[in-house]
Amino acid sequence: MDKNELLNKMKTAVLEGEIEDGEGLAKEALSAGLDPLECIEQGFVAGINEVGDLYEQGDMFLPELVAAAEVMKEALNVLEPELQKSQQSRDIHGRVLIGSVANDIHDIGKDIVASMLTASGFDVTNLGIDVPTETFISKARELTPDIMGLSALLTTTMPEQQKVVEALEEEGLKDKIKVMVGGAPVDKQWASKIKADGFAENAVEAVKVAKGLVGK
């Protein structure tokens, strides 16, 4: 298979959400001697961009975006270590650390946001659910994200968002990391009250807000 054929296959895999093909195609490309950066940008990201356009036109829907992001994730698991070896980096909008706050076990909304951010060119680390404040802080030190996304579905777990923001302040990280909050009971007023930098009501808005926060 020649280079263009492989790149096309990557694009198609993303467009069709063939999650199981992500890893295989990435490996095949590496063993064929392709540049990992080229695979990402000309192959997978090209597919992601087309999916984004189709979504905007109303021809594709959220599950397709999520599947596309999953393909990309599988491929990146193989390609990113190779990039690091050659001291290259892919073009990203920014790094995002995301999770549901302590005592909150809801993940679907947060996962959709994570997928959409991945699909839109962010490097996303998803910490999962019921993430203690300490973990948010230690991971922030380790990964130096541009954005931290805090999800809370319950009025009873919303205060945890505030605790994380306060902890970031105490640790002197608040100026370096933009905080986004979301979840059904969360609104603009709450976001500004706890000094979060961004708020969105759904995943599509979250991407817009995130891009705004990193100046894209």
Add this chain to the structure above:
Amino acid sequence: MKKRTFQPPCSKLKFEVLSAHDINKIHEAALEVMEETGVRFPSHRALDVFEEAGCEVDRDSMIARLPADLVIRSLRQAPTRFVLAGRDPKDDLFIDDRTSHLSTDGCAVDVYDLQSGELRRSNREDIVNACKIADYLPEISYIWGPPVSAQDVPAHIRPLHEIEASMEGTTMHIQPETVINRDIAHYALEMASAVAGGKEKLRERPVFSYMQCATDPLGQDGGSLEASMVAAEWGIPTGFMPMPMSCATAPATMAGNLVVTTVDAVSPLVLMQLINPGTPVYFAAAPTALDIQTGGYTGGGPEDFLLAAAFSEICHFYQIPLAVGGFATGAKLPDWQAAVDNSFAGLMPVLTNTSIINGAGTLNGSKIFSLQALIMDAEIYNIIAKTSQGINVNDETLAVDLIKQTGPGGNYLAAKHTRRHMRDLWRPVVYDRKPYGSWEESGRRGAYEEATDLARWIIDNHEVEPLPEEVKKEFAEIIKKADRELGR
């Protein structure tokens, strides 16, 4: 704007208002009334036909008594299925007694102006615009009407202008309700024949059908009868629409109302079959109740919903397609009341597999036409259609393997099964599902504002296949001739 598709519903949900026993009781009662009391047919031409068929006719009161065996024979002769042809064959409707088609409402006299929002008298251009929007909306199957009255053209030739304006706005089938005398019926059929390409072609592909109103209780309108007799000679489908109003033109009880409705729908069918056996006839009905406080027409409410569904069941017993009035809310604006009325009035006939539902687009008891209401009614109908499909249960839809594979706490977002089936989920056109913040930022725009934008967009952008030049010329000549002869 993407073109949507829509499959007229053939409800899979089971729903029953009357038992088989109830239906038989109503049927027997109607036969008894037709045979013993008779029905008033204020047309000597019609009475001639009944007399010739051996019915007892009283020329003074103009009442014909119809023997039960004649009625039953006539019901057998009328076809269960027929075609209502569009000017474009892609718009042909195959009317059976299972599939439900939605039409516009007919003949409102006022409209809410799309630009100013003000209420004003309707004109010819409103017909073109309403038809254009109906033509664009896949939920609307044909034009009953005209949707509004063309009050800016002379009254004696108004129905002909209304037909022409309707055809400028759509290639769908047209069912005029304003062709209500013998003379105008001839000219209207000449127009239909010009479009179809001759009288014989028209018989094969009726681009027109008629709907006539009855004069309840136990009576028909003379002019309408004669117009329909012309239609029967031409083989054009005709429906008769009783609208008995409980307490006023029907007994207060719903069962009694149904007896009157049945008599006034079935008796003209007998006439049509005597004139031209096998002529397609459909039943139409908008049984309702009097507003006992004001004496007005209710245009919605539980009685209307039940009566429509019940009469639909009676029509299945006769195997004759039924058109019912629905979506004709009494609300003055496309508001909460309009949505309540139209949701029920649309749902009940679909659940009882009624062939035709007339009425999208009007308010104030069919007197006000609103282009926004037309679009919103279409969306209500789309919701109803989707609901009536019920739930499919098979191995693919049960998705047991997927459920086991995903396990507890996982999600189905990226699953292929999801992508295979997600497009089956209902999606709105004007329904507001915006997040609160976006709604606030949009200036609190809801379904009405979306519908306003869509209506304007359709009028500016939707192209309808124009009438051929030679047809336009023929129309002009027919209307000129009618003006000369009827205008005296």
